[in-house]
Amino acid sequence: MRNLCMTVNYDGSRYNGFQTQPDGNTVQDHLEKAIATLVGEKPKIHGSGRTDAGVHAVGQVFNFMTDSPIPADRWPLALNGRLPRDIVVTGAQNVPLEFHSRRSAKRKTYRYTINANQYADVFLRHMQLHHPARLNVQAMEEAFHHFVGTYDFTSFASRYSQKQNHVRTVLETRLEIDYSQTRPHTRDQGILHFYITGNGFLQHMVRIIMGTLIQVGEGKHKPDAIPGMIAACDRSAAGPTAVSKALTMWGVHYDDINFQDK
Amino acid sequence: MRNLCMTVNYDGSRYNGFQTQPDGNTVQDHLEKAIATLVGEKPKIHGSGRTDAGVHAVGQVFNFMTDSPIPADRWPLALNGRLPRDIVVTGAQNVPLEFHSRRSAKRKTYRYTINANQYADVFLRHMQLHHPARLNVQAMEEAFHHFVGTYDFTSFASRYSQKQNHVRTVLETRLEIDYSQTRPHTRDQGILHFYITGNGFLQHMVRIIMGTLIQVGEGKHKPDAIPGMIAACDRSAAGPTAVSKALTMWGVHYDDINFQDK
Structure with missing residues (x-):
């Protein structure tokens, strides 16, 4: 088990915000789906914070636990190929297990x-x-x-x-x-x-x-x-x-x- | 009769180019329709040049003849209120009758x-x-x-x-x-x-x-x-x-x- 932390940019125009909603079509939903198709796990990602419907992000941060052995630096391109064009992962790194995108944010x-x-x-x-x-x-x-x-x-x-x-x-x-x-x-x-x-x-x-x-x-x-x-x-x-x-x-x-x- | 010349910016993503096409949905079609609803004439506008489907413009120029007495500086706001949000008229001026956006372009x-x-x-x-x-x-x-x-x-x-x-x-x-x-x-x-x-x-x-x-x-x-x-x-x-x-x-x-x- 490792803790992977990533940065993501998105154009929020088409989405119901970052965080999963009953209606679906959130940035989180798309990220979790892309991760699932890549590694066959059903991850639960933690964003640094919600953004409202229509709000954009440059450098939103999220993290999740995974058993995948894929090196951190391979993740962005692999995920971007599985994401809509208005969501782009721009970085990934391994972080300590206790890191949490929201709770650790200063x-x-x-x-x-x-x-x-x-x-x-x-x-x-x-x-x-x-x-x-x-x-x-x-x-x-x-x-x-x-x-x-x-x-x-x-x-x-x-x-x-x-x-x-x-x-x-x-x-x-x-x-x-x-x-x-x-x-x-x-x-x-x-x-x-x-x-x-x-x-x-x-x-x-x-x-x-x-x-x-x-x-x-x-x-x-x-x-x-x-x-x-x-x-x-x-x-x-x-x-x-x-x-x-x-x-x-x-x-x-x-x-x-x-x-x-x- | 006067000759009005305008500049227009557009995001070409949704359009079949500038110049009128049989399929419609060109920037020219939208401009002519906006002018028609404003002054009740059916103008024929002359663009400085075509742009292909999907091509954008900052400062495309067009002109047309009109009998409308509306002063030139009132036209941009009046037209923008009648245009889709991805087409914005940014200037208007009276020009000599012999001016032609394409033929006069250097x-x-x-x-x-x-x-x-x-x-x-x-x-x-x-x-x-x-x-x-x-x-x-x-x-x-x-x-x-x-x-x-x-x-x-x-x-x-x-x-x-x-x-x-x-x-x-x-x-x-x-x-x-x-x-x-x-x-x-x-x-x-x-x-x-x-x-x-x-x-x-x-x-x-x-x-x-x-x-x-x-x-x-x-x-x-x-x-x-x-x-x-x-x-x-x-x-x-x-x-x-x-x-x-x-x-x-x-x-x-x-x-x-x-x-x-x-």
Whole structure:
């Protein structure tokens, strides 16, 4: 018995999220099926975290126990040949038996992308929220930084969250603006990539943060309203849940294991 | 009567090319239908050139005559609201009555993209040829430059080309390599963007050039075999027609009109 750990990228557009659902058609289902056809075992894989339907991943991590003798570095190509084209395993390594993708994870990073140029990007429309109307980007960035810290994030969690404890630590927030497609003398505002790193995230947390930031950008809230929203511990204090397609799980960090997948 | 000229980006994945076909479902069909629902005329639009089924465009140009009084700068948003999400009009301007998108075009640029990293890019797989096996990129670049000049390109045209004259001028070839996703200590070779500019291109010409360059990269031909292939004026002297999805019409150039669409 060995413990194999892998990284996987996926375009979540066609899937009901990462984790197995009664309806099927999840990334986990496809991975388990590919592993089963490769080695004839019925593995149960453990993902570092769920992603919602439509959410993408670059460097999602999963692990599973196997008796297969296939060397770790042979697995990615072998699995990719058995997976749909929108799921690509990009790395595999042997890890200690006690390693668990979710429980061992120290930090996770997500990226949310708003295309604030006047026209949608036809090639990346499946992973951007298009918001051509004017946004106060500076206010959004200021509001974003108010999320850094250890708080009870009940206001920013789905009402259906089943977690007992809603205290999480956001370690870093960072806005990167890509002006490469911005045309001079237009109302183009760039492509806004919001990166957020934390020790864990509640259900819909990043999407509710983003829905709230968009309201800040639209002038509906001041940036310094964020601490009060957090303190309210009430979902109705925060903004709406932003659309899932613009969200990408951007990597998982462990203490002892280094994934060079990007 | 006025002559309106527009730029359009499209993801060609779902379409039978730009130009109207008996089977329908072309980009032109969708544009004409959107214009018809907007202004109640049945316009006939003129594209700067055809693109094959599956080929994309950034800055394709078309023009048409209209009696509509709608100001030019209102057209893009009005049409985009009536177009599928994978076709986006990005600019409109009034042009002289004698302007014709194809006949007035002086130069066109195409881009062909080969992902030579070990793993496919799940997010851009619809516009990249994935070639993880080793390529001699330097030889490909050298071969690419052999196409610059004025030649009879019969060897690099579809056998079904209906043009009388196969002489064309290739003005510039340029290779850009994107290493941003290249992981150290792997066989990743980067994402190769091949740009080619000419006064016009024959049917399948860029794709046959690329199919031949890939053979050069695989060591099947030396770069200096290209001049002989061109001189043969025989389709069978050149390589295969590379897959269409990796090809993007990258812009059209006119003497007097400047499109700032990128």
